[in-house]
Amino acid sequence: MFLAPMLIVLGAVALFPLGQTIWFGFTDASLNNIDAARFVGLRNYIEWLDYGNGQGEWLGLLADDRWWRAVRNTVWFAVVSVSFETLFGLIIALVLNAKFPGRAVVRTLVLVPWAIPTVVSAKMWGWMLHDQFGIINDMLIKLGLIATPIAWTASADTAMAAVMMVDIWKTTPFMALLILAGLQMIPDDIYEAARLDGINPVRVFRKVTLPLVMPALLVGVVFRGLDALRVFDIVYVLTPNTDATRTMSVYARENLFDYDKFAYGSAASTLLFLIVALITIGFIYLTRMDLEGKETD
Amino acid sequence: MRIAKIAGFYALVAIILAQALFPFYYAVLTSLESGQAIFDVNYLPKVIDLSNYRAAFEDGVFGRQILNSVFVSTVVVIVSLGFAVTASYALARVPFLGRGKILLLILSVSMFPQIAVLSGLFALIRAMGLFNSLWSLVFSYMIFTLPFTVWVLTTFMRKLPKEIEEAAIMDGAAPLTIIRRVFLPLLWPALVTTGLLAFIHAWNEFLFALTFMSTDTQRTVPVAIALISGASEFEIPWGSIMAASVIVTLPLIALVLVFQRKIISGLTAGAVKG
Numbered sequence: 001m002f003l004a005p006m007l008i009v010l011g012a013v014a015l016f017p018l019g020q021t022i023w024f025g026f027t028d029a030s031l032n033n034i035d036a037a038r039f040v041g042l043r044n045y046i047e048w049l050d051y052g053n054g055q056g057e058w059l060g061l062l063a064d065d066r067w068w069r070a071v072r073n074t075v076w077f078a079v080v081s082v083s084f085e086t087l088f089g090l091i092i093a094l095v096l097n098a099k100f101p102g103r104a105v106v107r108t109l110v111l112v113p114w115a116i117p118t119v120v121s122a123k124m125w126g127w128m129l130h131d132q133f134g135i136i137n138d139m140l141i142k143l144g145l146i147a148t149p150i151a152w153t154a155s156a157d158t159a160m161a162a163v164m165m166v167d168i169w170k171t172t173p174f175m176a177l178l179i180l181a182g183l184q185m186i187p188d189d190i191y192e193a194a195r196l197d198g199i200n201p202v203r204v205f206r207k208v209t210l211p212l213v214m215p216a217l218l219v220g221v222v223f224r225g226l227d228a229l230r231v232f233d234i235v236y237v238l239t240p241n242t243d244a245t246r247t248m249s250v251y252a253r254e255n256l257f258d259y260d261k262f263a264y265g266s267a268a269s270t271l272l273f274l275i276v277a278l279i280t281i282g283f284i285y286l287t288r289m290d291l292e293g294k295e296t297d
Numbered sequence: 298m299r300i301a302k303i304a305g306f307y308a309l310v311a312i313i314l315a316q317a318l319f320p321f322y323y324a325v326l327t328s329l330e331s332g333q334a335i336f337d338v339n340y341l342p343k344v345i346d347l348s349n350y351r352a353a354f355e356d357g358v359f360g361r362q363i364l365n366s367v368f369v370s371t372v373v374v375i376v377s378l379g380f381a382v383t384a385s386y387a388l389a390r391v392p393f394l395g396r397g398k399i400l401l402l403i404l405s406v407s408m409f410p411q412i413a414v415l416s417g418l419f420a421l422i423r424a425m426g427l428f429n430s431l432w433s434l435v436f437s438y439m440i441f442t443l444p445f446t447v448w449v450l451t452t453f454m455r456k457l458p459k460e461i462e463e464a465a466i467m468d469g470a471a472p473l474t475i476i477r478r479v480f481l482p483l484l485w486p487a488l489v490t491t492g493l494l495a496f497i498h499a500w501n502e503f504l505f506a507l508t509f510m511s512t513d514t515q516r517t518v519p520v521a522i523a524l525i526s527g528a529s530e531f532e533i534p535w536g537s538i539m540a541a542s543v544i545v546t547l548p549l550i551a552l553v554l555v556f557q558r559k560i561i562s563g564l565t566a567g568a569v570k571g
Contacts, residue, residue: 002383002384002386002387002391002472003383003384003387003388003399005380005383005384006380006381006383006384006443006447007384007399009380009439009443010402010403010406010439010440010443010444012421012436013414013418013436013437013439013440013443014406014409014414014440015406016417016421017414017415017416017417017418017420017421018409018413018414018417019417020416020417020420020421021413021414021415021416021417024416024417024420034420034423091309092313095306095309095310095313098306100306100307100310106310106313106314107557107561108553108554108557109314109317109318110313110314110317111553111557111560111561112317112318112321112550112553113317113320113321114553115497115546115549115550115552115553116321116546116549116550117500117501117503117518117519117545117546117549118501118503118519119501119503119519119520119522119523120324120519120522120542120545120546121320122523123522123523123538123539123542124320124321124323124324124539124542125320127323127324127327127535127538127539128320128323130535132336133335133336133338133535134338135323135338135340138338169316169320173317174564177561177564177565178564178565181561181565226408226410229410230410230411230412232411232412232503232504233503233504233519236503236507236523237523248412249410249411249412249504252412252415253412253415253504253508256415256416256419257508262416265416266416266417269410269412269413269414269415269416270413272410272412272413273409273410273413276408276409276410276413277405277408280405280408
């Protein structure tokens with residue numbers, strides 16, 4: 001009785017549209033004619049187009065190089081960004097876990113990038129990375145690291161790096177806080193004992209801190225990983241219309257609303273969903289998360 | 298050796314602070330420059346020129362867009378907390394078959410890539426006649442605020458001692474009365490936390506807001522900022538973009554600074570426990 005309203009809303013806003021998306025992927029729906037969609041089987045995914053002279057070619061999502069490029073871009077983005085976020089997050093968490101004057105202030109200020117809307121972050125960095133007037137090129141030139149300005153967001157070689165930079169900057173605070181929460185659950189006596197035994201700090205970190213903080217760290221990696229696999233805002237705002245950075249979400253939305261290939265875009269959304277769902281199920285299975293609340297009841 | 302170590306540590310702290318704060322500082326700096334001054338790279342403020350801010354509000358559209366964002370985010374918070382309080386009471390306190398499955402379902406919805414529901418939602422919103430209406434955003438934002446609020450509130454309620462409500466049940470109080478009289482007062486801290494996070498999330502949302510709104514006066518601020526453009530690629534009004542960015546970000550930074558403890562506990566509550 002208490003659950004019903006919430007479940008109905010979730011059904012209406014999540015499960016029903018998801019089912020619709022999957023269905024549209026098997027139809028010929030177009031943006032202005034959604035209701036008249038007819039079932040066309042797997043044509044959006046894969047279709048053999050026969051030229052009638054014994055030759056032909058494969059069409060459809062699974063044969064689309066641009067789609068596979070987007071898949072590679074997304075996975076590459078997720079792997080690199082989340083790795084750096086974890087590394088930087090761990091460093092920041094270790095610093096914040098040490099006791100020093102002003103720690104509370106630093107901990108608060110570190111959160112600032114997280115609070116800034118993604119679109120705003122992308123714009124801010126877009127300006128800082130501007131090829132002619134950007135402060136980053138100015139800094140690098142003054143430091144003598146580069147001789148001529150780099151067109152960060154416009155050049156195909158650096159566009160992905162620029163997107164990753166913004167994402168890493170913005171979400172490292174989240175990672176740092178999760179890891180910090182994990183660090184703070186480690187009792188002080190362990191460190192005290194290690195110190196009395198005269199064990200080298202690096203060894204303590206590897207043998208004590210890292211294993212104990214691993215659960216919190218893994219949760220962070222999965223949360224961020226799933227987030228990174230659906231990345232849209234940063235790419236759309238910072239590097240629009242570039243093959244070098246087009247991700248699965250950007251590809252799907254382009255087809256849905258810009259190219260008037262509503263059914264095809266729905267098929268891409270469905271595939272993206274499948275990929276993310278498999279990863280999520282794998283994670284829940286691997287960690288055997290306590291969903292029933294048995295331990296607390 | 299010891300001094301070098303301490304100096305190294307504080308250098309690290311300084312680097313962490315600098316990278317966290319510099320981009321926003323630079324946005325503020327840029328927003329205070331206009332005309333040709335923008336194109337000289339400055340590290341410290343030279344002039345304070347508010348014309349970008351005045352220009353932002355001149356035609357009234359940006360003000361309207363801010364109100365849109367405030368409206369959508371506030372309504373989303375109120376509605377999702379309303380649904381979540383009763384639902385999480387049931388999930389945390391009433392033992393029933395399939396409870397774990399429902400929690401699993403809620404968790405998996407929170408992992409949904411927004412793009413996976415986009416075309417279905419688009420069709421639904423158009424069918425309901427909500428296209429280009431702010432209510433379409435209130436409705437669609439439930440997909441991420443609801444799982445999150447239910448999840449965190451359930452975790453929080455489980456930690457409350459059972460004796461509290463047992464006394465109320467003995468006195469013959471109905472479940473709704475228990476929620477209102479017993480749980481709500483205790484839940485305040487968790488409600489503030491989840492409400493804040495839901496607000497920030499709704500305020501920042503981009504994909505749905507970009508897709509479901511078609512006219513300038515209906516847009517929310519992230520979309521408005523993303524769509525600011527000049528006459529050509531070479532005339533992007535960076536000063537106005539930065540001024541608008543600073544305006545929509547300042548309230549969030551203020552919230553974070555004031556409520557940082559609550560926000561940190563909310564961010565880590567659902568995660569660390571799992």
